Amino acid sequence: MISLYNEPDTHETDELPVDEFLFRLRDLERIKGDGDLRGEQQFTLSHVLLVVTKGRGTITMDHYDGRLRPNAVYVCPPGETFGVSADPSHGLDMFLFRFDVFRQAGKRNSHLQVVREQRPFPVEREFPASASSQLLSLCEIVNRCWQSGDELERFRSQIAFQELLYCLLKSGRLPAEDSKSSLARAKAYMDQNFDQNVTIEKLAHLAGVSPKYFVDLFKKTYGISAIDYLTQLRVNRAKTLMARSGAKLRDIAHQVGYHDEFYFSRKFKKEVGVPPTVYMKSRRRKIAAYSAPIVGHLLALRIIPYAAPLHPKWTSYYYQTHRSDIAVHLSAYRQNEHWESNIDMLRQARPDVIISMDTVDPGEKQKLEEIAPVLYVPSMENDWREQLRMVARFLGESAEAEHWLKNYERKVEAAREQLANETGGDTFLIVRMRNEHLYAYCNRSMAAVFYGDLRMVPAYCCESDVYNQRIELGRLAEVDADRLLLMIRQEPETLSYWKALRQTPEWRQLKAVRNNRVYVIPPDPWREYSAAAHERIVEECVRMLSGNRPY
Known part of the structure; x- marks a missing residue:
């Protein structure tokens, strides 16, 4: 019997030999991209193995940053995020394997248990791979068999994958290069x-x-x-x-x-x-931003917070651009899931003030107020401009806020004129893709900036400016939008559905698809309701729509 448990194994996996585990390939993807390849951070429930065959780039796995290069292999464990991008001058060619690891559970070894919480084999996130020609050959064999419609060949792909893992693990035993080279x-x-x-x-x-x-x-x-x-x-x-x-x-x-x-x-x-x-x-005042939108408001005021929530997926832009500037990195994992540890970090950091959205729980508020004076910014009562002004008044930076807003309006006016010439009154529909479902989608930022400030023409009619409504593929054809913006959840089930959807006749017959006017947009900055995020939405729209950069 195979039992798909998610709980952590009670045994110390690191002490077990590799032959205690069973490996099964779940999915395989060959990624080829030029210098424009910029992969969004994906959350994975399975193990991920990346083998680079050509080119160079960068990889981010949770809080680990590394360089992608040939003759190296990269492993991302379950429950973490990863994203890759190609160097502009090199491009990138690599294989991405998703696989599950099982081990026998119980003294009688009566069933198999999925290993997700611990590392099943003794390799680091990045390790060298020798015998590159053999490695490439094995990757090609696994890929060819996996893509076959013959069940026997697909069975062979599992065997070849085991051989690939053996090759990699054997390489991992080789001594590393002398660090004093x-x-x-x-x-x-x-x-x-x-x-x-x-x-x-x-x-x-x-x-x-x-x-x-x-x-x-x-x-x-x-x-x-x-x-x-x-x-x-x-x-x-x-x-x-x-x-x-x-x-x-x-x-x-x-x-x-x-x-x-x-x-x-x-x-x-x-x-x-x-x-x-x-x-x-900004460094002399120890300002703690307790919510991601607060970081966006502070940056508009040219203030870098002393403490802020950072994560390569959930606050990707701030993580990439300001993690070395921000002294205290609060957890941003899954919308403040680790708030108690964040409170402990702030208590040790002793900030001068704390600024937060008003969405925190009463018990959380009480603990924050024990640390420093706290400003709670109303999340729903005030629009983003008033939120920015409120933060600015609290910090004595009202003049800076008005200066920023004046420049923003100037930038919006120029962008609006340019986009009107580029799109010619085309209608737009923003679609959110989650698991195997599609949603007609518009959040507060999209309503305020995309349809509001930039005056893009909506193809979907709704009683509310903000909506998240399930929409079938047939209804999508009825809406008949000239252009589609897709926000795709970066997790395996959704990505698998997106891959299959693109092959269906119904999808290919959509007007926006036929005219090559479908654009994939990331959650960041489109889901953040803040001044700096909205400025980035304006810049992204000009870059995306003026360049006609489809998916």
């Missing part, structure tokens, strides 16, 4: 001496290669130029120094390796997006 020594020197006069010639000498070869090798190995890496080290150290009271900009510049404070200011603004003086001001 020449290039690693040069990088370690930068880590320890970034405040000194570091030159390419010095680094190349440490690596035992020519300066030109060092520049190319460093960029190829680490995905960033040596100069940009040095700048990051210096700027990140400067951010830490700026949080100290009494620190002067000139002294900070000298301490991180810049003798000219004006040159340092220009470099800092280029890297961070705001001048050092503005950044220092």
Whole structure:
């Protein structure tokens, strides 16, 4: 009997040998993309194995960031998120395997239990794979058999997948490269001496290669130029120094390796997006954003919060752009599911003020108010502009709010004119895809910005501006929208349905599909009701619709 349990196994999986487990392939996808490939973070309930065959890119697995490259394999365990993107100059070709792991449960081994909470084999998220030609051959065999309509060949794909895992696990036993290699020594020197006069010639000498070869090798190995890496080290150290009271900009510049404070200011603004003086001001006030929309309002005021909810899927933009700027990373997992641990982190961080949406529970409010003064921003009574002004008044930044809003209106007016010329009055329908169902969808941000500020023409009529109504494929054809915007839930069941839907005659006959005017939009920023998120929606609409970039 096979029992599909979700509970954590009571045994220590890490201590079990690999032959205690059974592996079964669930799905296989070959991904080929050019430099425009930007995969949204997906939540997975199964194990995910990524094998890169060509090209380069980046991968994010929960809070792990890595470089995708050939001859390396990447493993994402269940219950986490992952996303990949290709380097613009390389593109990307890889295999994505989804598989389940079983182990015998009970002393009598009477049934099999799904292993989801623990790692079933001794490999890290990223590990080298030797015998690349054998690896590629096995991937091709699994793929060919898996795609076959013959049940015997599909059975063979399971056998070939076992052989692939054996090949990978055997590679994982090989000793890693010497961490004190020449290039690693040069990088370690930068880590320890970034405040000194570091030159390419010095680094190349440490690596035992020519300066030109060092520049190319460093960029190829680490995905960033040596100069940009040095700048990051210096700027990140400067951010830490700026949080100290009494620190002067000139002294900070000298301490991180810049003798000219004006040159340092220009470099800092280029890297961070705001001048050092503005950044220092925001760091001196320890402002905690307890909700993701609050982060969006604070950024519009040019304030970087001291503490904020961060996650590569649920607050992806803030995680990607500001995780090194925000000192305290609160959990953003599944809409504040870990609120008690967040309270503990804030209690230790001792912020000056806390700003939150008013949707928190009474018990949560009481604990927040024990830590610092709290501003609760009404989530439904006020629109986003008034929310921004409310946050600004609380922080004494009303002038900054009005300045931002004036620039926003200017940007919207220009975008509206450009989009009117591009779309020519076409009708739009936003469709949300969840599991095996479609929904005609419009949230507050879409109503306010897409249909409101930008004046896009809705194809779907509803009594309310905000709706989430189930819609069948036949009804979708009746609506007959000129353009479709799709928000697809990034989880296996929905992605499998989306893959199948695209092959159906009913989908292919939709006018928007025939005219190649279907666009996939991510939840971020479209589901966040905040000033900065709405500005990004405007920018995304111009980029997406002007470039006619369909799915």
